[in-house]
Amino acid sequence: MPSTIKKLDKKLQQASSFDEWRALAQEHDRCSGRAHWKKIDKTSLYDYASIRSRLERLRYFRENNDNIGLLFTLNEGIHGNMGGMGKPVLYSRAKFGTKELIGDYVDAIVDALDHLSRLEGDQPGFIERLDFFRRASKCYGKSALMLSGGAILGNFHVGVVKALIEQDLLPDVISGASAGSLIAAVLGTKTDEELRYFLDKDNLLRELRLEMDLVNGGLSTSTPRINHRMLKEKIAKLVPDMTFQEAFEKTGRHINISVSPSDVHQTSRLLNAVASPNVYIRKAVLASCAVPGVFPPVMLEAKNVHGHPQPYLATRRWIDGSFSDDLPAKRLSRLYGVNHFIVSQTNPIVLWLLHDAKSDQASVAKSLRHLTMRSLKEWYKVSNSLLQKYFKSSPKVRRLANMANAVISQEYTGDINIIPRYRFFDPRKLLNELTEEQLLFFIEEGERASWPKIEMIRASTKISRKLAEILERYEDEELSRLAKSHHLGAEMPRSRRA
Numbered sequence: 001m002p003s004t005i006k007k008l009d010k011k012l013q014q015a016s017s018f019d020e021w022r023a024l025a026q027e028h029d030r031c032s033g034r035a036h037w038k039k040i041d042k043t044s045l046y047d048y049a050s051i052r053s054r055l056e057r058l059r060y061f062r063e064n065n066d067n068i069g070l071l072f073t074l075n076e077g078i079h080g081n082m083g084g085m086g087k088p089v090l091y092s093r094a095k096f097g098t099k100e101l102i103g104d105y106v107d108a109i110v111d112a113l114d115h116l117s118r119l120e121g122d123q124p125g126f127i128e129r130l131d132f133f134r135r136a137s138k139c140y141g142k143s144a145l146m147l148s149g150g151a152i153l154g155n156f157h158v159g160v161v162k163a164l165i166e167q168d169l170l171p172d173v174i175s176g177a178s179a180g181s182l183i184a185a186v187l188g189t190k191t192d193e194e195l196r197y198f199l200d201k202d203n204l205l206r207e208l209r210l211e212m213d214l215v216n217g218g219l220s221t222s223t224p225r226i227n228h229r230m231l232k233e234k235i236a237k238l239v240p241d242m243t244f245q246e247a248f249e250k251t252g253r254h255i256n257i258s259v260s261p262s263d264v265h266q267t268s269r270l271l272n273a274v275a276s277p278n279v280y281i282r283k284a285v286l287a288s289c290a291v292p293g294v295f296p297p298v299m300l301e302a303k304n305v306h307g308h309p310q311p312y313l314a315t316r317r318w319i320d321g322s323f324s325d326d327l328p329a330k331r332l333s334r335l336y337g338v339n340h341f342i343v344s345q346t347n348p349i350v351l352w353l354l355h356d357a358k359s360d361q362a363s364v365a366k367s368l369r370h371l372t373m374r375s376l377k378e379w380y381k382v383s384n385s386l387l388q389k390y391f392k393s394s395p396k397v398r399r400l401a402n403m404a405n406a407v408i409s410q411e412y413t414g415d416i417n418i419i420p421r422y423r424f425f426d427p428r429k430l431l432n433e434l435t436e437e438q439l440l441f442f443i444e445e446g447e448r449a450s451w452p453k454i455e456m457i458r459a460s461t462k463i464s465r466k467l468a469e470i471l472e473r474y475e476d477e478e479l480s481r482l483a484k485s486h487h488l489g490a491e492m493p494r495s496r497r498a
Contacts, residue, residue: 004031012095013448018163021451025096034094041101045090047083051105054082058108062115070112071124071132078109078140080340080460088416091456098455106459110466117470130474137467141339143460144173144332146414147180149322150346151291152434152442153420154179159446160344160418161187162199169457172468173336175270175328177258177321179346181288185239185281188247188255204443205436228295235285243303244284245277254336257284258321258328262297266316268324270331271300278302279312288321295319322347326410340464341414342457344446350412354419416456418449 008028015021029035041048054073061070080086085105090098097103113136116129124132145164147157157180164170176184190198197203240247247255256272269276271284279302287298297317301309325331326347332338345354422445434442 015448015451018166018447018451018454021448022096025094025452028095032095038094038097038100041099043099046085046087046099046102048099048101050083051085051101055101055105055108058105058112062108062112067116067119067123071116071129074109074112074116074136075132078136078463080140080463086415086460088456091453095452096455098459102459106462109463113463113466113470117474126474126477130478133467133470133474137464137471138337140464140467142173142337142464142468143171143340143342143457144175144329144336144338145171145342145344146327146329146332147174147176147183148326148343148345148347148412149178149180149320150348150351151179152438153346153348153351154183155434155439155442156346156420156446156449157183157344158199158204159443159448160450161446162443163447163450163454164457165195165199167454167458169454169461171342171461172252173254173256173332173338175256175258175332176288177326177328178288178291180344181257181285181321182235182238184255184257185235185285188244188251188253189240189242189281191251201440205439231289231295232286235282235289239282239285241280241282243278243280244271244273247281248273255281256328256332256335257281257288258325259284259287259300259318260321260324262292262317262319268321269318270325270328270335272335274335276300276302276312278304280309283312287318290319292319292323322349323407324410326412327414329411329414340460342416342418342453343412343414344418345412346420347412349407351420354412354417416453416460418446418453420445420449 005028008024008031012021012024012028015024026035029038041052057073058070061067061073082105084090085099085102090102113133116124117133119129145161147154147160150156157176161170161183170187174184174187176182186198187195242250244255247253254272254274256270259269259271261268271279276284279300283298283301287300290296290298297319299314299317300312302312304310327341327343327345329338329341332341345351
């Protein structure tokens with residue numbers, strides 16, 4: 001049996017598709033006994049008794065067609081982490097999925113929501129149900145995908161996105177910084193049909209070989225430099241010439257691009273259809289990819305009332321977004337009500353420090369790592385204050401100190417973290433050109449790193465996706481009712497209207 005498990009482990013690392021990986025993972029669970037573990041409710045990892053009790057109540061009201069009771073039970077609270085069922089540790093015991101009770105409970109909620117949304121009559125009425133779905137959606141929250149910076153490592157994001165799209169799990173809210181901003185821009189400006197074509201392996205090899213043209217003719221291997229002109233041309237080829245608002249109207253995706261300040265007194269910005277609807281996405285991506293010392297700061301542009309480009313914040317210049325807001329979780333929460341974050345992390349500055357925790361159990365190494373990071377942040381906070389005080393006449397020193405402080409003080413993980421297996425990369429090669437084999441390697445690594453997270457993503461987003469689907473349908477129906485009511489009112493004789 002141990003030899004069989006070892007063979008399955010090796011095959012899992014080499015799987016070429018999610019279907020193949022899933023079959024191997026399920027076989028692994030059968031051999032290791034984890035398939036049996038998934039069938040049993042009891043464990044100290046979460047409050048299984050509360051979840052079982054709520055599941056039985058939902059089933060009772062559903063089977064007895066008691067819609068009022070069903071709505072009341074749902075009103076008591078729909079939580080993504082009810083009883084701790086959203087803990088990552090629950091998805092680390094088995095290779096595929098987690099406790100069946102969790103899946104049954106999520107499915108029961110989704111079934112109840114769908115059933116209530118399709119009721120006819122007044123028990124409960126349309127307005128009452130619409131009000132409930134709106135409140136439930138706001139309380140439950142949304143998921144967002146955050147794509148970090150990473151230079152050539154950003155091609156890992158392509159594999160992550162490809163895996164999510166194939167499973168219909170790509171969130172509508174997406175952020176990107178530096179290399180991640182280009183992938184976010186592609187997602188926000190292409191329809192589903194265009195994305196399927198774009199993510200075809202042959203097209204990926206043709207379209208995403210960015211680094212092949214970024215180095216100046218490959219003449220320098222020791223100090224490769226980004227070719228500014230070719231970078232602009234590649235961005236122009238991958239991203240249509242449109243604003244954030246135009247992109248949202250085309251795809252319905254909320255894309256967000258982080259840019260960092262190049263001056264001491266500036267603050268970082270998160271560009272999107274809410275805060276900067278008329279800004280051109282191409283310029284935002286160019287600014288977010290402007291690595292200090294390698295690429296000059298960028299001035300943003302926006303479309304004016306006449307449809308022509310003009311400077312946006314003309315006195316300001318912007319640089320690499322990952323230096324100040326690699327993962328803009330707080331801003332996404334404020335703008336879109338996001339409270340669940342899926343992170344594709346390839347930032348080489350912190351990648352070697354990150355640990356994708358597979359257990360909530362205490363460990364000396366984990367505690368030391370947290371203590372070290374916390375101490376480093378506090379130490380640098382004090383140091384930065386002193387630098388700002390004693391180097392008032394040196395803007396360059398203050399700017400570098402602010403940049404370093406921003407990098408150190410950030411959070412680089414979310415609720416679900418997709419991280420490359422290989423953490424250490426030669427920094428001298430991060431801006432080097434890629435061969436076709438290397439490009440394929442990064443994309444396939446992104447896919448393989450995503451597959452073990454798919455079931456956790458599916459379970460943690462299933463309810464919010466159902467609520468979004470219901471609200472879209474209900475709000476269309478409400479608009480139709482209002483339009484019909486207005487039309488009938490307009491046609492009604494004056495005497496009757498009086």
